[in-house]
Amino acid sequence: MSSLLVDWCNFCEEKAYFDKAHFLSLFKDVSAVHNLDEIFNYFPNSDALVERAKNVLDAGSLDQRAYLFPMGKCSNADLLVFATRWLKEQSRFCQCMGDTELAWISSKASAVYVSNSVVNDAVQLDIPNNWIFDFIGDHVRNSKALDVNESYALFEALYGIAADYYLAWYIAAPLIDLDINLDLYFKLWKVGGVSVLLQDKLLVSSKI
Incomplete structure (x- = not known):
């Protein structure tokens, strides 16, 4: 067991205290990755959390990078389909949660494929x-099933996988009481x- 995983267990068992940033690289620790059951054992719905993690x-690789990078590929046409489906879900969520302006903006945008540099600039x-x-993000923070130090540290560690909050929320979905399909x-x-959603269009690209 790695020292970071030991720290995690001691932290969750209230035998030691660490700032949540201490666990930013928890899921990039080789020993920890092979002990997902142990990491999530301190939370409800641990089996679902393990599966999502x-x-x-399994879908990404570090490959000498600081953060996990996706390995899958698909056609530009399929990327537009996947991006549009995610945008429609965001629009539905905004409508359900009462922000009709954001729901309207996201519902009328058309998806266009652009270079990755255009997305990065936008x-x-x-x-x-x-x-x-x-x-x-505001609703996620207000809808966590557990408002404890261990929960905050877990979300920080999940963000540390790919420096991506949406991806962290996807894994942590069993701990979030919120009607949004992060899948x-x-x-x-x-x-x-x-x-990236602009006022009138959805810019879509591939970082691979």
């Missing part, structure tokens, strides 16, 4: 893509898809 870890802007992310985001991510 395996889904993500995501830095003040655009609906970021407003929806903040909106979903649709995972399906886009695992084939290397990225998308």
Whole structure:
């Protein structure tokens, strides 16, 4: 058992205290990856958490990178389909949770394939893509089944897998009491898809 996994167990059993950032690389620790059951054993629905974590870890590779990178590929046409399905789910969620403006913006946008550099430039802007992310994030934080230190540390460790909050929320979905289908985001991510919502269009690209 690695020292980081030992720290995790001691932390969850309240034998030691660490800042949540201490576990940022927990799922990139070789020993920990082979002990997912032990990591998630401290949480309800642990079997579902293990399954989702395996889904993500099996779909990507570090390959000398700081964060997990998806290994799947698909056609540009399929990327547009996956991205559109995820956008429709975001629109549905915004409508259900009362933000009709975000729901309207996301419902009328048409998907177009662009280069990855265009997506990277766009995501830095003040655009609906970021407003929806903040909106979903606020509801995720308010809907966690467990409001304890272990939960906050777990979410930090899950973010550390790929520096991706949506992916972290996909894995942690069994701990989130929220009606949003994050599986649709995972399906886009695992084939290397990225998308950014502007006022009138959804920019879609591949980072592979």
